[in-house]
Amino acid sequence: LWEVSSASKARHNFKWEVGYVFWSPDCVESAVIGINGQFPGPTIRAKAGDTIVVELKNSLPTEGVVIHWHGIRQFGTPWADGTASISQCAINPDETFVYRFKVDKAGTHMYHGHYGMQRAGGLYGSLIVEVAEGEEEPFHYDGEFNLLLSDWYHQNIFDQMAGLSSKPFRWIGEPQTLLINGRGQYNCSLEAKMNGSSSACDTSSSSCDVEPVVLPVLPMKTYRLRIASITSLASLNLATGNHKMTVVEADGNYVEPFAVDDMDIYSGESYSVLITTDQNPSSNYWISVGVRGRLPKTQPALAILNYQPNSPSMAMSSRPPTTPAWNDYARSRAFSHKIFSRQGAPTPPQNHPSIPHRQIALLGTQTRIDGHIRWSINNISLVLPSTPYLVSMRYGLKGAFGAPTKPTESLPRGYNVSKPPTNPNSTEGGNVYRLRFNATVDVILQNANALADNVSEIHPWHLHGHDFWVLGYGEGLFGKKDAAGFNLKNPPLRNTVVVFPYGWTAIRFVANNPGVWAFHCHIEPHLHMGMGVIFAEGIEHVGKIPDEAVGCGMAGKMWMKPPRVKH
Numbered sequence: 397l398w399e400v401s402s403a404s405k406a407r408h409n410f411k412w413e414v415g416y417v418f419w420s421p422d423c424v425e426s427a428v429i430g431i432n433g434q435f436p437g438p439t440i441r442a443k444a445g446d447t448i449v450v451e452l453k454n455s456l457p458t459e460g461v462v463i464h465w466h467g468i469r470q471f472g473t474p475w476a477d478g479t480a481s482i483s484q485c486a487i488n489p490d491e492t493f494v495y496r497f498k499v500d501k502a503g504t505h506m507y508h509g510h511y512g513m514q515r516a517g518g519l520y521g522s523l524i525v526e527v528a529e530g531e532e533e534p535f536h537y538d539g540e541f542n543l544l545l546s547d548w549y550h551q552n553i554f555d556q557m558a559g560l561s562s563k564p565f566r567w568i569g570e571p572q573t574l575l576i577n578g579r580g581q582y583n584c585s586l587e588a589k590m591n592g593s594s595s596a597c598d599t600s601s602s603s604c605d606v607e608p609v610v611l612p613v614l615p616m617k618t619y620r621l622r623i624a625s626i627t628s629l630a631s632l633n634l635a636t637g638n639h640k641m642t643v644v645e646a647d648g649n650y651v652e653p654f655a656v657d658d659m660d661i662y663s664g665e666s667y668s669v670l671i672t673t674d675q676n677p678s679s680n681y682w683i684s685v686g687v688r689g690r691l692p693k694t695q696p697a698l699a700i701l702n703y704q705p706n707s708p709s710m711a712m713s714s715r716p717p718t719t720p721a722w723n724d725y726a727r728s729r730a731f732s733h734k735i736f737s738r739q740g741a742p743t744p745p746q747n748h749p750s751i752p753h754r755q756i757a758l759l760g761t762q763t764r765i766d767g768h769i770r771w772s773i774n775n776i777s778l779v780l781p782s783t784p785y786l787v788s789m790r791y792g793l794k795g796a797f798g799a800p801t802k803p804t805e806s807l808p809r810g811y812n813v814s815k816p817p818t819n820p821n822s823t824e825g826g827n828v829y830r831l832r833f834n835a836t837v838d839v840i841l842q843n844a845n846a847l848a849d850n851v852s853e854i855h856p857w858h859l860h861g862h863d864f865w866v867l868g869y870g871e872g873l874f875g876k877k878d879a880a881g882f883n884l885k886n887p888p889l890r891n892t893v894v895v896f897p898y899g900w901t902a903i904r905f906v907a908n909n910p911g912v913w914a915f916h917c918h919i920e921p922h923l924h925m926g927m928g929v930i931f932a933e934g935i936e937h938v939g940k941i942p943d944e945a946v947g948c949g950m951a952g953k954m955w956m957k958p959p960r961v962k963h
């Protein structure tokens with residue numbers, strides 16, 4: 397997984413056009429951001445070491461666009477990370493940008509919009525990297541299926557964004573439908589529909605049939621399910637009922653295999669699990685996907701494990717498995733605590749008095765700016781500049797992002813994480829942490845009570861440009877002594893990790909990838925409300941940034957050479 401053999405490497409060329417399409421993901425039609433007229437976007441499949449070239453044309457009439465390749469570290473190509481205002485200028489309507497990057501190791505990944513809330517608008521798809529030619533996975537399976545999980549809102553993203561920045565605040569609420577591979581049933585469970593009890597279904601949608609997700613399997617075989625969550629808000633749990641799942645991969649890294657009946661999956665995370673079809677083959681079986689971490693107002697999504705040669709629509713002999721109670725955090729913690737890297741995986745730098753070279757503690761709080769509700773990190777709510785950071789830093793455009801501020805990196809002493817912030821006001825800022833190239837950096841993600849009493853939410857944090865080791869989780873305010881309990885032996889490598897309510901999560905990574913990288917809560921409205929920071933490292937080692945990534949903000953003005961005109 398972490399070694400790229402020198403066997404033959406392929407190049408995959410794609411021509412994509414991003415535009416609005418009418419689509420009915422859950423039988424309710426709306427304008428959805430599609431790729432080549434399709435929602436979700438096409439699945440990319442490649443092998444480790446291959447090069448992906450996506451010629452992306454923006455056919456959204458009045459919006460810029462970018463695509464982030466979630467899980468791909470972009471070694472040597474930081475301008476292809478697809479983060480507007482961070483790694484590149486947003487691609488203007490009618491313009492084309494070429495994303496060219498290497499997929500350096502195998503894993504289950506995804507891609508999605510990273511500008512405004514376009515991801516929530518439907519701009520996403522799967523990116524699956526198989527092991528390099530001639531190499532083998534460290535586990536056996538006879539077939540595989542891909543399950544891309546998402547949540548869906550009937551309110552369009554413009555109304556959502558306007559609400560989030562309104563005074564008074566208008567929260568987006570819970571999603572209407574959970575989707576598997578872009579398909580779901582609004583106000584209607586697939587079970588009720590299949591049993592013919594359509595009274596349980598919303599009548600406006602009863603005339604519409606969204607094809608259920610069916611996994612055709614043979615008895616007594618082993619299948620790999622690739623599961624990725626790209627939800628806007630929902631934390632999910634996937635349960636297979638009669639079939640045990642053995643977890644083998646998390647975020648493109650092998651884990652020490654462990655068996656579960658159900659598993660949590662947070663936005664931005666991916667897993668592979670193995671299931672063996674060892675149940676009575678005269679039946680089909682349900683797979684359920686339900687909401688965790690917030691009081692659910694959304695029906696679970698269902699898929700069908702269809703033992704061949706049964707008909708996929710035959711009556712089920714069992715009910716869909718129920719996913720755990722939304723607020724059973726002990727169970728969620730227990731699942732997270734089961735994840736360790738597979739034997740032989742790289743371990744974090746350690747055993748040296750100077751390691752970590754730096755510890756950055758990030759306290760996430762819900763705050764107010766001028767009466768608007770925001771999320772802040774160390775009391776600064778992230779706003780992005782008009783000149784992409786990668787460009788302004790690489791070319792030394794001082795002033796492109798205002799006065800250089802040094803955000804704080806320690807926790808306020810004695811902060812009471814179980815009460816609303818005593819000073820709920822914060823300011824907007826850039827939140828840029830410059831990391832010494834090759835430094836070993838620990839980050840403590842500290843959660844706390846939100847603005848309302850007795851509320852603290854789950855935040856899955858995603859780091860661009862890196863995998864990181866998850867060193868540990870704890871409850872309450874992180875203290876120096878907690879570092880003694882870090883797992884340095886077999887911590888899992890990931891790119892997304894959950895921070896539980898009122899708790900902290902500690903990660904470690906090596907700042908060895910020249911570029912400017914976003915690190916943020918993967919909940920779409922939370923990022924939009926400022927819940928993120930920027931890491932910059934090894935800028936002097938960044939190669940030539942393609943011109944198309946550069947032409948906006950201060951860089952756009954400086955590089956613009958008006959043609960000479962004759963008088």
Ligand SMILES: O=C1O[C@H]([C@@H](O)CO)C(O)=C1O
Pocket residue numbers: 565567846853921922
């Ligand atoms: O960011 C959020 O805002 C609301 C709530 O805290 C205020 O209405 C909510 O549930 C969030 O996750």
